[in-house]
Amino acid sequence: MSTVLDLLSAPLEPYAVRIATRKRQRLSLAAEPEEMLYLIRKGLHLTSAPMPHDRHQVLSILYPGDIVRASALPPIEGAAVISASDKGEVWRVRWSAIEALLGRDANVARVISDRLTDQAARSALHKSILAGLSGDERVVALMLEIAARTGRETATGVTFEMPLSRNDIAEYMALNADTVSRIVSRLRASGVLTPAGRNLLICPSFADLARACPLAPAITRLHNAGHLLPA
Amino acid sequence: MSTVLDLLSAPLEPYAVRIATRKRQRLSLAAEPEEMLYLIRKGLHLTSAPMPHDRHQVLSILYPGDIVRASALPPIEGAAVISASDKGEVWRVRWSAIEALLGRDANVARVISDRLTDQAARSALHKSILAGLSGDERVVALMLEIAARTGRETATGVTFEMPLSRNDIAEYMALNADTVSRIVSRLRASGVLTPAGRNLLICPSFADLARACPLAPAITRLHNAGHLLPA
């Protein structure tokens, strides 16, 4: 099966510097002196930017196959990619190399444009979630996203790892860590999520979880969770 | 001077259907049956999506040179482009035509990718504004954006038209119309904005306005407002 990741990896391989990442590792993003494109190969990664009052904000979650470069983020000093998974892999390529490829290889042009478009849609959805949903709904939206992306069907429900700390979740969902903790406690109490050890969660009924978030249909569609929902 | 708009218009022209738009006109966005790309030629336009509880949300403001297609927005039934200006112009092109062009014309591939990247950066900045700033700061952010894009230096300050209604502003800034009204009243009272007739505003000191919004530097940089600020 040829995935999006393969489609991009093949042409970029000759130009790429492989970077093995560990949890919390930062890759700083800057257009100067030379702009780099990062291709996510393995693991979950976050784009993060510093904000006023010593805060930070997680702008997006990057999954394997995603690409990112400084020009695609707000011009804020200190923007970075941060690894959320224990072990990840990222390829770094000079943007100038990509630009040259765009001219030579029609496939690369198509894949890059598709990737940017898909990521734009996810970014817009994330924006909708932040702007339109309550705190509880936002946290559920994140759980749905991670479950959709990384979850597995098990006997007791959909099992998935949550590699984001309470603080990461807060920075991604525009809440604060205390509030996130309260919300997660409520979700646990209501039974839609069950803790299953070290950062591991079980969602006994994916449909119930989806019901707790008005934008669930859009989330599951964009993150390919068809397989977790009843037809 | 060759602008971004020209760079895109030239190659797309043979495939484009010209659409003259009037205020509030909707162009619906759907991937089915055939996906269309819209190129903004004149005027300000909004991308809007319906939300739970009979709400709507403005996902982005589109300026001349911007492009949009359904795949770049969340898969929400009823997403549309809505004209904010009295008279606008939009070109509609079949996405399949663009895709073919990507292979033939290296320039098109480069421009499209640049456009998507720039728009991604603006979307991410918008997200930062929604997630990290107070209501007052968010409204100021919008004023800065519009002033930066469309404002002119006059004797009394930077003059610009605000084509968005209170409700549009509310939907763009994740506030409600009542709150926006209160905030604008406060801005007027504090003197950073002066009404100057029909949807026209004057900002006596652009620097003062910028001081009222922590993300002003990023906003002015992304929206090319260098010319409105003291060096």
Added chain:
DNA sequence: CGTAGATTTGAGTTCTGTCAAATTTTGTGG
């Protein structure tokens, strides 16, 4: 000149943030 829609403003409510303290988890070195 009258009406429908937009805007403004007030009063009361609610959700989320802030601050602080208690508790749990994690990482490290013996």
Added chain:
DNA sequence: CCACAAAATTTGACAGAACTCAAATCTACG
């Protein structure tokens, strides 16, 4: 494997910003 310090999480009490609802203006336009 255990002890301990540091960090993360949880929870309570309280404050504040923004929302809701409603009424009063104001504007645009036929």
